[in-house]
Amino acid sequence: MTRKKVLVTGGAGFIGGNFVQYMVNKYKEYDIYNLDLLTYAGDLTKHRDIETKENYHFVKADIANRDTIIPLFEKEKFDYVVHFAAESHVDRSITDPGVFVQTNVLGTQVLLEASKQVGVTKFIHVSTDEVYGELDFDPTTFFTEETSLQPNSPYSASKASSDLLVRAYHETYDLPINITRCSNNYGPYHFPEKLIPLTISRVLNDQNVPVYGDGKNIRDWLHVIDHCAAIDLVMHMGLNGEVYNVGGHNERTNLEVVKAIISTLGKSEDLIEFVKDRLGHDKRYAIDPTKLEQLGWKPTYTFETGIAHTIQWYLDNKKWLEQIISGEYQNYFEKQYSM
Incomplete structure (x- = not known):
């Protein structure tokens, strides 16, 4: 029986990295290819436990480089592409939008073209609820798959653009695709520029925790x-x-999240420092995942169990956090993979 080949782009990042580990350990009959450019948030140290396994393969490449990606697809003939690779930090998109267009839009188009040329079984595009814009604070309103796209930041606009390209390749070229749009993720190996790992790392070091505006912006939290x-x-059963x-059914204000972490770590709320709100800061995200639940999925983590698990993971992996903050992780590729 021919082994299936699964290409995971952005597999050195947070969500993609967790997915690579999940797939390598669950599907020993699949060959999992982790493709990542290893930009500032790309961390291969998280894969130390799987990098010697026969079904794990790493490829360093830029998804926007057509001269690299097309030959790679022609050589490997991937069955599935699960596309995580993206610039994803909203604050960075406000500072430098062009990088987000290059990676998130042009990079996606290159992957779609390569997938079309070799005839992949399915292209799964991992997107975000931020493409829908924002909701008001009415707790009865939710994003559904039918909600119109109204992105408010350069990041979410670049993701919405890539979503539309994926749809266009399906409608025009009959490329088999699914698009998933998730709420805010949290869990192990999260790069410490995002709210939860940033708060944990700063509280552990008794440093002030910056909170935008009044901290009342609401997010739906999903364990990775x-x-x-x-x-x-979705990869195996999605239509x-x-x-x-x-979505995780776990809506919390940013301030509630920060206070929960401070309380769990036994520190003082005096560490909270309210700072000027960022530009275009959406009020609330909340997802209705009924369609996916009808396919057979339900979240297993409540916010309480998930945040406790996450905090404990960071306590157990202080060395990983320290090397990320210090930048030492960036030398790992050269040490491990250089000839």
């Missing part, structure tokens, strides 16, 4: 392992051409 299970299901929202 629940997200991995959702993408696995061709469909969009699936992935």
Whole structure:
């Protein structure tokens, strides 16, 4: 029986990295290819436990480089492409939007073209609820797959653009695709520029925790392992051409999240420092995942169990956090993979 080949782009990042580990360990009959350019947030140290496994392969490449990507697809003939690779930090997109267009839009188009040329079984595009814009604070309103796209930041606009390209390749060229749109993820190996790992790292060091505005912006929190299970299901069972929202049913204000972490770590709320709100800061995101639940998925983590698990993981992996903050992780590729 021919082994299936699964290409995971952005597999050195947070969500993609967790998905690579999930797939390598669950599907020993699949060859999992981790493709990543190893930009500032690309961390291969998280894969130390799997990098010697026969079904794990790493490729360093830029998804926007057509001269690299097309020959790679022609050589390997991937069966599935699970596309995580993206510039994803909203603050960075406000500072330098062009990088986001290059990676998130042009890079996606190159991958789609390569997938079309070799005839992949399915292209799974991992997107975000931010493409829908924002909701008001009415707790009865939710994003559905039918909600119009109204992105408010350069990051979310670049993701919405890539979503539309994926749809266009399906409609025009009959490329088999699914698009997933997730709420805010959290869990192990999260790069410490995002709210939860930033708060944990700063509280552990008794440093002030910056909170935008009044901290009342609401997000729906999804544990990354629940997200991995959702993408696995969509990859194997998702109906061709469909969009699936992935939400955790865990709405919290940013301030509630920060206070929960401070309380769990036994520190003082005096560490909270309110700072000037960022530009275009969406009020609330909340997802209705009914369509995905009808496919057979439900989140296993509540916010309480998930945040406790995440905090404990960071306490157990202080060395990983320290090397990320210090930048030492960036030398790992050269040490491990250089000839």
